[in-house]
Amino acid sequence: MDTREDLKSILPFLPLVLRSSSLFWPCQVVEAIKALSRGPEHSRVDSGEVLFLAISDLRESLGLSSERLAVSAAEGYALFFDELMSRVESRKWFSKVLPSLAAMLLRLPSLLEIHYQKADYLLSGIKTGLRIVGPQEAGIVLLSRELIGAVLTCSFFCLFPINNRDAKHLPGINLDHLFASVYTDYNQNQEHKIKCLIHYFERISTCMPAGCVSFERKVLFWKPVHSSVSYPNTDFWSKSVVPLCHFEVSHSGLIEDQLCESLEVDFANKYIGGGALHRGCIQEEIRFMISPELIVGMLFLPSMADNEAIEIVGAERFSNYTGYASSFRFVGDYVGGKPVDFMGRQKTRIVAIDALFNPKFRQYKPACLLREINKAFCGFFDQSKQHLNQEIFRPEASCRYKVGQDVEISNRAESGKMDKPPSSTEGLDDGASAAELINKSHIGQSRQAKDSQNDIGIVTGNWGCGAFGGDPELKTTIQWLAASQAFRPFILYCTFGEKALRNLEQVTQWIVSHEWTVGDLWNMLSEYSSKRLKGETDTGFFTWLLPFLSTENCKSV
Numbered sequence: 001m002d003t004r005e006d007l008k009s010i011l012p013f014l015p016l017v018l019r020s021s022s023l024f025w026p027c028q029v030v031e032a033i034k035a036l037s038r039g040p041e042h043s044r045v046d047s048g049e050v051l052f053l054a055i056s057d058l059r060e061s062l063g064l065s066s067e068r069l070a071v072s073a074a075e076g077y078a079l080f081f082d083e084l085m086s087r088v089e090s091r092k093w094f095s096k097v098l099p100s101l102a103a104m105l106l107r108l109p110s111l112l113e114i115h116y117q118k119a120d121y122l123l124s125g126i127k128t129g130l131r132i133v134g135p136q137e138a139g140i141v142l143l144s145r146e147l148i149g150a151v152l153t154c155s156f157f158c159l160f161p162i163n164n165r166d167a168k169h170l171p172g173i174n175l176d177h178l179f180a181s182v183y184t185d186y187n188q189n190q191e192h193k194i195k196c197l198i199h200y201f202e203r204i205s206t207c208m209p210a211g212c213v214s215f216e217r218k219v220l221f222w223k224p225v226h227s228s229v230s231y232p233n234t235d236f237w238s239k240s241v242v243p244l245c246h247f248e249v250s251h252s253g254l255i256e257d258q259l260c261e262s263l264e265v266d267f268a269n270k271y272i273g274g275g276a277l278h279r280g281c282i283q284e285e286i287r288f289m290i291s292p293e294l295i296v297g298m299l300f301l302p303s304m305a306d307n308e309a310i311e312i313v314g315a316e317r318f319s320n321y322t323g324y325a326s327s328f329r330f331v332g333d334y335v336g337g338k339p340v341d342f343m344g345r346q347k348t349r350i351v352a353i354d355a356l357f358n359p360k361f362r363q364y365k366p367a368c369l370l371r372e373i374n375k376a377f378c379g380f381f382d383q384s385k386q387h388l389n390q391e392i393f394r395p396e397a398s399c400r401y402k403v404g405q406d407v408e409i410s411n412r413a414e415s416g417k418m419d420k421p422p423s424s425t426e427g428l429d430d431g432a433s434a435a436e437l438i439n440k441s442h443i444g445q446s447r448q449a450k451d452s453q454n455d456i457g458i459v460t461g462n463w464g465c466g467a468f469g470g471d472p473e474l475k476t477t478i479q480w481l482a483a484s485q486a487f488r489p490f491i492l493y494c495t496f497g498e499k500a501l502r503n504l505e506q507v508t509q510w511i512v513s514h515e516w517t518v519g520d521l522w523n524m525l526s527e528y529s530s531k532r533l534k535g536e537t538d539t540g541f542f543t544w545l546l547p548f549l550s551t552e553n554c555k556s557v
Helices: 005-013 027-037 048-061 073-084 087-119 145-156 176-184 188-206 234-239 283-290 292-300 360-364 366-380 383-392 434-448 472-485 504-513 518-534 541-545 548-556
Strands: 017-019 022-024 139-144 212-219 246-250 262-268 308-313 319-322 329-333 349-354 457-460 490-494
Touching (some): 005 087, 005 292, 027 087, 087 139, 087 188, 145 188, 145 212, 176 188, 188 292, 234 518, 349 366, 366 472
Antiparallel strands (some): 308 349
């Protein structure tokens, strides 16, 4: 077993002890878990009230009794299992599911032993072992789904140490706050969040899923690093000649319901999972409830900086639901049956990117525009395509640009007739332009490569809007630019009925038809934002860009 840096970094956050390079449960804990695994006739745990007493005893045996759980957690466990759950469901839970989960807890040390033995060999030359993947550390952790089940069972029993997590900027992972919220501030959505998790535990207790899930911290390094794309500046975006990718609009669909293989955007908190294990119940929290394997990332992934994103591949969806926020409801089992890749991961790709919270007017400032587009680009970028970005911005290509070239937009589309804005790429020398070099390379990859990664686009929606307060038109455009620069073949945008995006199809089709590049659209967005800051316009970006839209909207009213 590898007991070196990987294990050393995560050990303080695990409920296990290390002896002679091997992991163990303390002896007194083993006996208690064994009793639970034999069923209520041995453990006497047959109600929510007694269950929490057993949890408290386990925590005391682990030396965690000084780390107080959420106030009213005991009442929450009792309320859910003894009142909110039917007698039939409760009987099944305590007689079958809970013993199965206890048996899984007993296997946790051996599952980790096996994990560390294999971790260095799963991906040639790349570390995949369970560890704290800290700030500014690009890295990946690959976990078996059985190990994930055991980790989540620890969360259910609230066995993870608490006190040392804040210092590492790690979110909480025990379920005590979630159960406490059912009692202290009852809302049906909290009850139904727990129902999603209970359903997950019921599923894995019946049939443990095979395969694995990967958790990757992605970083756009502040300074240039060999073989990596660094944090782009405004000049990067202004001069980009990458063509805009295909844009498709869905006015009724949900991100997680799309059938195409894609990278699905999690409108994340900088602490991954957000309020999933507390009172939160919006986009990110719902996704973590219907796909509980995502929660495991909260164990070892500290908060994200402005130049970081987190990509998770392989997490299965287990639950169907309706509603949003206070109307969220669990409505039964979900069986997706997605294919798996060569690493045994289901082909479900989720990227967590956190937007600025409540940015108000500062979202139009250049620094904020740059922060948001680079955050999205970090999430959307596929490292295997880094050579495309390096090619377009190599010194001999960038020197072809005219220094100090202005972008004149005074003749923009007042009647919808503007073909193409004066571009920052005008003045390229004769011969093959950077755009042509990129297009040839990109098209060649798409046609010749057998890896389906080349066909994976972005499925997203109103990232950073709603509760986060962002401008929907601004955020839509930023994501389109980032997806295009990341050489994604398409972006599928779910509008969720947002009124500001009612003309989205018309706007994107018009832009595509005039063959704008990333640089063209970025320069327009920058000019618009400057005018918003100066008070020279108060219209939305789409109407400012294409004034004829306001006339059409008036006619349709």
